[in-house]
Amino acid sequence: MSLSSTANGSKFLWRPPAPAPSASCPTGRSRSSWTPTFRSRTGSPPPGRGFNRSPDPRPMEDRTYEPGPEQAVTEAAPAEFPACEPVPQADTACAPEKAAPAPEIEQILAKAVRHIRAKRGGDLAAIILVGSAAREALMPHSDVDLLVLVLGKDNSHELVRVLTRNIDIRYLGVAVAEEQVQTSPRLPIILRKARVLFELEAAGSQLLQKAHARFRHGPPPLTIHEKIRLRTDVLHWLGKAEDRQADPAVARHLISIFLDESITAFYQLRGFWPASPTEHLRFIVQRDGALGDLLRQALSAADLADQLATARRIADHLFKDIPSPARID
The missing domain is CATH 1.20.120 (Four Helix Bundle (Hemerythrin (Met), subunit A))
Incomplete structure (x- = not known):
């Protein structure tokens, strides 16, 4: 424990440093590391806020600073307070962080994009990631879904496998996709959290903007x-x-x-x-x-x-x- 002095000569005793990080609290924070505790020179709690005490007549070298009985409770941390209690909202040191995309998924996407670009050649307009992979909610048995925009007319499917995942690829003409965004009950939902992996002349980004606008308007009411x-x-x-x-x-x-x-x-x-x-x-x-x-x-x-x-x-x-x-x- 450390002893510090204020400008007017009064002394206060800080609580002990935070415990070492552990599995339950990676930051090692505990209740005892947040607030300083003011003590009297005799170790008993001072009256009021601890600044209206009578002066100690002893010379400085004869004075001793013994922790009071409650100081042991502070150092041991009461049982009712967990070792890592909830911290203020602005401090997320003990909160779990959102997991980053698995490296395997990024490899799968890179291989799938290379396959599509090699297959479609010059009529490729955009490659859009949709479904659970776009929402970062992939499960062990989830497929990776891709919407591929091409020039001209096309409405075909392709199913391939890369590493541990099935890749479900839907090819759709740009003009057809823009029409379906305005009429389909499903496409605006599919594109709501989609992610553009490849595009030419912003074909994918423009389609997502139209899908988001349609989503905000909501589905048409039934008669x-x-x-x-x-x-x-x-x-x-x-x-x-x-x-x-x-x-x-x-x-x-x-x-x-x-x-x-x-x-x-x-x-x-x-x-x-x-x-x-x-x-x-x-x-x-x-x-x-x-x-x-x-x-x-x-x-x-x-x-x-x-x-x-x-x-x-x-x-x-x-x-x-x-x-x-x-x-x-």
Whole structure:
């Protein structure tokens, strides 16, 4: 421990230095390294803020500085305070950092770009990384998805493998891509967090700008006739599942189709762009907790009768404001 003096001669004792870094706290910070503790010359806590003490008549060389009983508590750190407690928001020393892209992925992308440039030659306009790789959310079994813009007309696919990943490549003409950005319900979502790997004359960047503008406007609202058609199509699968209860395997398969169609209908009816499949439940729970709970119950139900009953409740909740088709009899 170190002893320091202020301008007016008063002395204060600093808490001991921070402990060495450990696995639980890489910075080694602890509660004891943040705030100085003012002490009296006798080791007992001074009154008030510690500056209105009576002077010590002893010569300086005869004075001793013994830590008080509570100083031992300071050095040992109370049990209720963890060795690495949350730090202020501005200080992220103990917070985990976002992982950088794996070197393997960068190698895969470089090899894929070389393959595409060698294959397409002079009609190549841009190579755009989309999907989980663009979002830095790759899982061990994720593919790497590339959208390749070419001059002229093209709408083909290619599947290749580089190192440990499958590379799914879609070729699309520049003019067709710009048209689909304005009409497709999926392309603006795909391009929302895309990353341009290669481009000529800013073809990729311009497409991303148009996709972002379309995304901000949101999907077009459904008319009442489109809502009635949507309701009818989704309930069609639930009715088939109820008709096939004698064959549980077939009934469960039909229920799974009904649930998928119900999730799609939720996005269309509420005016949301669809989230990725792995985020469907989280997205729905945040915006409609009752529907999210029903979906979880239906997906995890062990009994077929319970699953069918929950599916019917999902339909009633989702389409409660949409009428049936008009009767003509």
